[in-house]
Amino acid sequence: MASMGRKEEQPPREIGAVLRRRQLFSVGTVAAAFTGLSAMAAQSAAAAPGDKNPPVSYVPLAEKGAASGVATLDVESKIPPAQLPDLSRTYATVDSQGRQPVRKGELFLNVKDYGAAGDGVTDDTIAFQLVANIGGIAYLPAGIYIIASVSVTKNLSVVCQPGVTLKRAIGSDGAGTSYWAAGAAMFEVDAAGVTLQFSEFTYDGNSAKQTTTEPSGFFLKTSPPAVISGAPTTVRVNKGRFINGTSGYILLRGDDYRRRYETLTYLNDCHFSDTIYGKGKGDPSTPNALGYAPTYVMVMDYVKMRTKNFQAEFLKPTGTGQYAACAIKGTFYGQSHSMSGESSVFMHGTTEIRGLGRSGKRFDDDNEFKTNNGIGCIDMYGNAESLYIENVVAVDCKNVVIRAKGSLKNYTVLNAALTNCHRGLQVSPSSTGACETVVKVGNVNACGGAMPQLEFVGSSATDRLRSVTINSAHLLGTFTNPEGLGLQGVVHFRNITSLSVEGVTVIGAPSIGISVINVTTTNVSGRVDGVAGTGVGIYYDGGDFHNLNNFVINNTVGAGLYFATNPKKVTARDGCITNSTNYGIYLNTTTTEALVSGVDVDNVTGSSCGFYIGGGTSSFLNNKATNVRAPLSTANGARVRTVGNSWNGIQTTGRTAPTAGAWSVGDIVYNLAPLAGGTVGWICTTSGTPGVWKTFGAIAV
Numbered sequence: 021m022a023s024m025g026r027k028e029e030q031p032p033r034e035i036g037a038v039l040r041r042r043q044l045f046s047v048g049t050v051a052a053a054f055t056g057l058s059a060m061a062a063q064s065a066a067a068a069p070g071d072k073n074p075p076v077s078y079v080p081l082a083e084k085g086a087a088s089g090v091a092t093l094d095v096e097s098k099i100p101p102a103q104l105p106d107l108s109r110t111y112a113t114v115d116s117q118g119r120q121p122v123r124k125g126e127l128f129l130n131v132k133d134y135g136a137a138g139d140g141v142t143d144d145t146i147a148f149q150l151v152a153n154i155g156g157i158a159y160l161p162a163g164i165y166i167i168a169s170v171s172v173t174k175n176l177s178v179v180c181q182p183g184v185t186l187k188r189a190i191g192s193d194g195a196g197t198s199y200w201a202a203g204a205a206m207f208e209v210d211a212a213g214v215t216l217q218f219s220e221f222t223y224d225g226n227s228a229k230q231t232t233t234e235p236s237g238f239f240l241k242t243s244p245p246a247v248i249s250g251a252p253t254t255v256r257v258n259k260g261r262f263i264n265g266t267s268g269y270i271l272l273r274g275d276d277y278r279r280r281y282e283t284l285t286y287l288n289d290c291h292f293s294d295t296i297y298g299k300g301k302g303d304p305s306t307p308n309a310l311g312y313a314p315t316y317v318m319v320m321d322y323v324k325m326r327t328k329n330f331q332a333e334f335l336k337p338t339g340t341g342q343y344a345a346c347a348i349k350g351t352f353y354g355q356s357h358s359m360s361g362e363s364s365v366f367m368h369g370t371t372e373i374r375g376l377g378r379s380g381k382r383f384d385d386d387n388e389f390k391t392n393n394g395i396g397c398i399d400m401y402g403n404a405e406s407l408y409i410e411n412v413v414a415v416d417c418k419n420v421v422i423r424a425k426g427s428l429k430n431y432t433v434l435n436a437a438l439t440n441c442h443r444g445l446q447v448s449p450s451s452t453g454a455c456e457t458v459v460k461v462g463n464v465n466a467c468g469g470a471m472p473q474l475e476f477v478g479s480s481a482t483d484r485l486r487s488v489t490i491n492s493a494h495l496l497g498t499f500t501n502p503e504g505l506g507l508q509g510v511v512h513f514r515n516i517t518s519l520s521v522e523g524v525t526v527i528g529a530p531s532i533g534i535s536v537i538n539v540t541t542t543n544v545s546g547r548v549d550g551v552a553g554t555g556v557g558i559y560y561d562g563g564d565f566h567n568l569n570n571f572v573i574n575n576t577v578g579a580g581l582y583f584a585t586n587p588k589k590v591t592a593r594d595g596c597i598t599n600s601t602n603y604g605i606y607l608n609t610t611t612t613e614a615l616v617s618g619v620d621v622d623n624v625t626g627s628s629c630g631f632y633i634g635g636g637t638s639s640f641l642n643n644k645a646t647n648v649r650a651p652l653s654t655a656n657g658a659r660v661r662t663v664g665n666s667w668n669g670i671q672t673t674g675r676t677a678p679t680a681g682a683w684s685v686g687d688i689v690y691n692l693a694p695l696a697g698g699t700v701g702w703i704c705t706t707s708g709t710p711g712v713w714k715t716f717g718a719i720a721v
Contacts, residue, residue: 138161138163138165140164157177158179177217184220186206209241210243223262236267242274252281265294268318270287276352279362287326288328291332292331315347315395316347323363324363331371332376333376334375346376351401362405364406371411371413373414374417395423398412400428404425404427412433415439416441417438422445426456427450432461433464441466444475446475446477449480455479466495471500472508473499476513477512480515488513489521490524497528508532509555518540527548541564545569552577556578557580562585568593571595580605589613599622603624603630603631605631613637630645633655638660645667652665670687671687677713682711684711699719701716703716
């Protein structure tokens with residue numbers, strides 16, 4: 021591509037002995053270690069490393085000339101391997117970890133032999149384009165290289181000596197007004213089946229010297245080639261540091277029609293930091309007043325990306341109409357989500373993010389949390405395939421840390437540590453087809469921030485997420501509710517087919533600890549401690565089958581456990597509820613079959629009822645209610661069986677009233693031999709040994 025603002029024209033230097041081919045002699049090709057390469061020899065040397073069938077060209081005997089003293093040529097113009105000089109340490113010194121990036125016998129191109137200055141002033145675009153046209157291994161000595169845009173159509177591996185900076189040329193973004201314009205990125209992959217690699221460098225987007233009105237500057241961009249071959253595009257970036265961007269840094273676009281090829285991407289130990297501010301919707305300074313959201317890595321249409329130890333941050337303060345960048349966004353470019361999208365992101369090692377996420381404020385408003393119409397720090401937005409994160413650490417994020425739409429097929433987060441983040445992990449209703457998500461969450465620790473910290477929601481009561489499984493979560497508040505959300509907990513589930521939650525702890529909820537709405541089947545255990553406002557500990561509404569076990573609920577302003585409407589069956593086992601208001605357990609149901617067993621309720625204020633059942637058929641077995649006005653209250657028509665509860669006294673069987681032993685008021689002995697005209701049993705009316713007993717329940721003759 022043409023040079024932009026080149027300080028002075030420099031003709032490319034002679035290739036000379038810096039061209040080296042991998043396994044030079046094993047493939048029977050020529051090595052040119054003498055001055056004055058013939059055209060055929062130069063063409064042979066230009067073949068990219070790894071070519072399965074590299075061109076074979078021999079220098080005719082008539083053109084060999086005199087020996088240079090470097091090597092003795094045989095009759096086929098080959099250099100015996102023993103005479104091949106080792107220039108690897110001359111042109112590629114050992115890297116920061118003691119490795120030698122270019123080895124003896126490999127082809128590498130020193131960009132300075134093609135006119136690159138690396139002085140931070142000279143435009144080196146032409147030199148890099150010449151190297152890209154040849155392909156192979158490009159070696160960059162330490163320096164600052166000024167580059168506008170380079171088109172890559174052959175395999176290219178860029179190996180950098182420590183201290184290399186690739187800096188965007190002044191005004192490079194002015195040539196294009198969108199992501200998709202040619203020249204929007206420093207390196208653009210423009211052919212099918214290309215492999216492009218970089219290692220150990222800094223990319224400087226030179227944002228202070230760009231003039232574009234819409235973010236368009238990237239380090240690297242891939243787009244569908246004009247001719248689709250079916251071969252994948254491959255991008256590898258190792259130890260890249262990205263600063264001063266004018267939008268994102270890496271734009272990965274695969275095939276936008278029916279997965280004819282994939283874009284495979286590997287980002288290892290890369291660090292992304294402050295780019296330009298995003299602008300809110302309605303901002304007249306942006307094209308069509310749509311605003312924009314800078315994203316460090318954009319993934320769309322059949323891209324499969326793997327990262328290791330990914331780091332991203334946005335440390336600049338945000339003012340009115342400004343918001344932070346996003347780390348990764350997966351979406352689709354094609355006109356129909358059914359024919360495009362389906363990208364996957366796999367994040368290994370530790371992923372660290374800070375200060376990221378697009379909030380929902382407008383261009384003229386500084387209320388970060390007026391709505392949740394934003395974009396997550398890592399966000400699989402449209403019709404994606406898989407999101408897998410091994411370990412994420414997030415601090416001070418402006419919006420959801422890990423977000424996906426319900427059209428995503430697999431959402432897995434094994435470990436998450438979240439500090440002061442506006443929402444944590446989320447799957448939200450699909451905007452591109454039916455919900456398909458299977459959610460698996462391992463261990464989550466959150467401290468402070470805005471609710472909900474865990475939120476998994478399908479599109480509707482009939483279009484649900486397939487399943488949600490959470491192994492462990494410890495969420496320590498105090499949490500805030502800046503959006504004024506109603507009937508939502510710090511942990512919120514809605515429109516899900518199957519839910520399994522083990523060992524979730526919520527401390528310091530502003531309204532509800534855990535909310536479960538329109539979930540078909542649930543199995544939940546956990547602890548809620550401290551609910552402010554008028555909220556309850558655990559709130560259920562709708563669904564079919566709910567099993568709550570091994571739970572603890574303390575210090576709620578509302579009821580401890582609240583069922584709002586009629587599931588088919590409810591089971592609450594082995595729980596403890598203390599210091600609630602009005603009710604310990606409130607079953608506002610009329611047709612539900614309920615079993616409450618082994619639950620202790622203590623110190624209920626207000627209406628002061630331990631247990632309430634609104635109807636249906638219920639059994640209360642071996643429960644305890646203390647410091648309450650009424651242990652159990654039922655609505656008219658409710659069918660209730662109570663056995664072994666603290667308010668039942670002893671219930672046993674016998675043929676007569678007891679004549680020995682200590683008994684209390686309310687103890688009952690049922691008659692083992694009932695007869696016509698007899699009684700159902702005997703009840704203790706005065707405590708004692710054996711106390712006073714009266715018959716009850718006359719049997720008709």
